[in-house]
Amino acid sequence: MSAVEDFRRYFAECPLVAIVRGVTPAEAEAIAGALYRGGIRIIEVPLNSPDPLESIRIIAAKFGDRALIGAGTVLDPSQVAEVANAGGRLIVSPNANTSVIEATVAAGMVSSPGYFTPSEAFDAIRAGAHSIKLFPAEAATPAVVKAQKAVLPPNVPLIVVGGVTPESITGWLDAGADGFGLGGGLYKPGQTEQATLEKARAYVAALGGQ
Structure with missing residues (x-):
């Protein structure tokens, strides 16, 4: 599949994206394994993590x-090819940089840029974004989210990122959010495999309560 x-x-x-900012290559496989066992199927390693391309390579190989790893x-835009060469297939950005989006689409990868205003969201979608993240x-x-969903294309998932807790998921979903990017609430640098598994299961369980 593409x-x-x-x-x-996935x-x-x-509909959860794990953001493992700060993970190291030595921890990467164990942390990804915990997330996978917890039910999460989309994992991103931020490029401001220690040796992120090596962590992506390790997780993608396993x-x-x-x-879906990215x-x-x-x-x-130059970073898109580097991620692809490491085995990544997902590109997530904090902003709606259309050059990055277009490079991602051209490479056959998944583009999930960040946005905050409707103008940014529509610019990102026009450039080819496959999902957009409110950040x-x-x-x-x-x-x-409810107001934006009334005008945004329904076929482009809106992912809420920033400060999401298992307890807050219901409110966002009721407003029309399609999914969530989970950062510090799911993983913090140095966190154990077991703690990561427990947190992943808590977020997945919160979705199941809908």
Whole structure:
């Protein structure tokens, strides 16, 4: 399957994106394994992590046939090829840089740029984004998502990123959010494999309560 087809399949199975900022190559396989056992099928290693391309390479080699692995905090189009060469198939950015989006699409990878305003969202979608992430969600409310969903294309998933807790998931979903990017609430640098598994299961269980 293509990266986009895998994204849609995994996102439908579990609409959570794990953001493992700060993970090291030595920990990468164990942490990814905990996330996978917890039910999460989409994992991004931010490029401001220690040796991120090596972590992506390790995780993709182990889980790339059953999960979607990629990079976050991608700020420049040149980084897209580097991530692809490491086995990544997902490019996530904090902003709506259309050059990065277009490079991602051209490479056959999944583009998930960040946005905050409707103008940014529409620019990203026009450039080919496969999903858009509302970031930072701490500065927004479910009412913002509800208003934006009324005008945004329904076939482009809206992913809420920033400060999401298992307890807050219901409010966002009720407003129309399609999924969530989970950072510090799911993984912090140095966190154990067991703690990562428990947190992943808590978020997945919160989805199941809907």
